[in-house]
Amino acid sequence: MIRVQEDDFDVGAELERLSAEAKGSGALSCFVGLVRDFSGGEAVSAMTLEHYPGMTERQLGKIEAEARERWPLDAVLIVHRYGRLEPGERIVLVATASAHRKAAIDASSFLIDWLKTKAPFWKLEETPEGDRWVDADPEDTAAEERWIAREGKCGHG
């Protein structure tokens, strides 16, 4: 399941729903991304996430589908926020349920890596030096490429 929203989410409640949906799964893995108060050596007082409504939902849906194809998952959740967020606020949640702990963990790691380069969001940081756009991180592209290279090889991991 995917959700794109301005409001915050409740991690405990989301995981509760996920495990209710995936009855019998032995493993839940989750990742939460938060706004940092520092970036590139500068204090960040807020971050505004802009996105491409419509395409965002399509891309998140494809990312979920790709994860389900690669691993035996009983449930998948991606919640991504947009709008203006302050340091410490939650930006994104990915969570997976599987019978196998390695599948759950690898899939949630994959989901967050692929969101970085494939989800149409752009981030504007507010700093004492003024506003600035967050550049794409070459390490994120490298992470994406590692998953592409693993395609078809991961099985039940």
Added chain:
Amino acid sequence: MIRVQEDDFDVGAELERLSAEAKGSGALSCFVGLVRDFSGGEAVSAMTLEHYPGMTERQLGKIEAEARERWPLDAVLIVHRYGRLEPGERIVLVATASAHRKAAIDASSFLIDWLKTKAPFWKLEETPEGDRWVDADPEDTAAEERWIAREGKCGHG
């Protein structure tokens, strides 16, 4: 931080505390292990976890220390339950906070892998065929050995 307890835990509240402790961390990773209702082809109606009080806390403390040595973590939490649990109930929570998402994810993956072979717990399953002890899984030992081989090579990942 480590905790060994009979009572259930609240994942949302635990993560909230973790992120409050790790102000400025951009990444939270967590894993929850649940009792499965099926194991080795048989229905499981309950599982009783026995542990070695005293040694359990020492081992969990060492596992936490090892994770902190390997990755730049702002906070670590391990909560492990004992006693009789029914399918769907939570057994264990590991959670990590870091400035780096890969460090947080790798560390929580490491923690759950090491708990499997290094935390003094033993599991008795109730099945229609009677009670049976859960055997150690050779795959868990293989996972442990992969982490040993990676020692000193993982850096900030």
Added chain:
Amino acid sequence: MQMLYFGWVRQRIGVPAETVAPPDEVTDVDGLIDWLSGRSDAYAEALRNRDTLRVAVNQELCEFDAPVSVGDEVALFPPMTGG
């Protein structure tokens, strides 16, 4: 043709969206960008470096040689930074 701009592309062009009617010679994204760049310095500046531009046609990511036609929704934006 419906244009959408995001991130610093939007900021430099100055509008988030607009309807455009490029001439018939414009048949692909490359041609569309060239044509837009001729409209003003702001467009030229925003669209100058294609290495840092990404394109979606009808909400699907594509390359600069992808065809475009009347009725398409074309979005131009910097590399995505989700998560």
Added chain:
Amino acid sequence: MQMLYFGWVRQRIGVPAETVAPPDEVTDVDGLIDWLSGRSDAYAEALRNRDTLRVAVNQELCEFDAPVSVGDEVALFPPMTGG
């Protein structure tokens, strides 16, 4: 010497803990297991296969050649299955 047993070792021996006083010749875990195995069929059965036995002396995992002495806490158990 304080003995502790867990999992199926406990179940086969029949008690979770006991205080024992092995003779002076018992100086390491191996010797201790041999001596315990001589006490009854239940002990012999529980401790027969050392491949599936693990040992902790004073709550630290150790090998079968680890020394033991009066006052130690020695635990015998199957491979751990945490998590």
